[in-house]
Amino acid sequence: MIFFLYIVLVFLVLRFSVTLFNFLSNPKMGNYGRSFTDKVLIIIKVHQSEEEAEKLIASLSAQDYKNYEILIQPIHSPDVVVAEKAAYFLFLDADTVIQRGFINSLIYRTTVFKLAMLSVIPTPRISGFIANCMYPLTDFVLLNLFPLRLVRLLKHPSFSMANGACLFFDAEIYRQYEWDEALKSSNQAALEIMKMVKQEKLNADLLLGNKLIYQKESKPDVAGVSGRLMLNFNQQPIVALSYLILVIGGPIAMALTLAPVFLLLPYGLIFLSRMMIAYLTAQKPFPSILYHPLQMISLTWLVVHQCWKSFLAVFKSKN
Incomplete structure (x- = not known):
């Protein structure tokens, strides 16, 4: 004993x-106050219908960023990305909501650290007894087992972790390595792509959403x-x-x-x-x-x- x-x-x-x-180390997404004009293709993943994404689309309309295109996509769709002119791909779950400055901050972070992939963990909005007993657990386990800063600092695939609710890619690199095939075939696609990025010795990062992206309240x-x-x-x-x-x-x-x-x-x-x-x-x-x-x-x-x-x-x- x-x-x-x-x-x-x-x-x-x-x-x-x-x-x-x-x-x-405070691995939070910051609002960096920079402005960009690059074309961003936003792929919203829905489970059943477009109505799931109404609040997310409303939050996109309120963004200070205007050069974007929205693609609504069923979560099990065989087709992933189509736009050839986009400089960045942003994959979002339909149950997320973003705040002003988020897209500009994604581009700034990706540009400064020359990232091929940036994953952001949405901040949960939790209310209700059962939800409070369940939803904080994923962050609790992650943050006392995995040092988030090491995702960017170390390129070995062992230091891979990602959240599929928000994935941001440099579009040129994404097309080059055809990561959409991994998104089609894997139930844990975000983590698999993160490992692929590190195997290619490319830069990636994982951050907490802070006050820039939230996970909507939902039933447990x-x-x-x-x-x-x-x-x-x-x-x-x-x-x-x-x-x-x-x-x-x-x-x-x-x-x-x-x-x-x-x-x-x-x-x-x-x-x-x-x-x-x-x-x-x-x-x-x-x-x-x-x-x-x-x-x-x-x-x-x-x-x-x-x-x-x-x-x-x-x-x-x-x-």
Whole structure:
């Protein structure tokens, strides 16, 4: 048991270090106040009908950027990009909303750092008890496992992470490497393309949306949240379950085994991590602390549910 508690504490310190690195490096999308006129093709991905994108289209109309073309595209469409004159491609999920300055800031960031690909994680707008128990989990897991700044600083494919809700490409490079084929064929297309970009030794970046792009409020989507969670574990059920044992089973074992004075360090690290992640994702810090136990219960259920589905799928494929 003592050996297990040591492993839990070391993992907790490592997770806290990653969260602290993200907090100090502040990987947020900034409003840089620059103006551009390059043609941008905006591909809005919808699940069923164009009505899903009404709020997004309204937010595009309110942009200070005017040289763009909108293409509404079903999420499973075989055709991805058609415009040959566009300088940039911007893929957006229909349930996102952007603020003024966002497109100009995308182009500025891409131009300054000579990026082939820029992925932005929308800031979630969350209301309701069940939503608060589920939606913050994807950012929580990501920000205490993955240093976002390393996506740009290191070109090795191991340091790949992306969010498919907002993808921005240099159109010339995108056409050259025909990444639309990856978008057609992969359920985790954003991550696969990020790996392709790094394999070609091109520059890429991943940023938090800050106040420039939001994910609209929606009904809790168990399949969507659990699917995004598994991306953080590279779709590996064993890795996900090991994470659960260390992150949830570990603190429980500490509470049952150690004297209260020895709980100050691990529980203090958990508290500070939640505060920093709340700041990075524009959530209220103290409600995040209060929701933490319920979110850990939700995390356990979502991961176990998704792992069980994966095991069943493997079992059926072998029989």
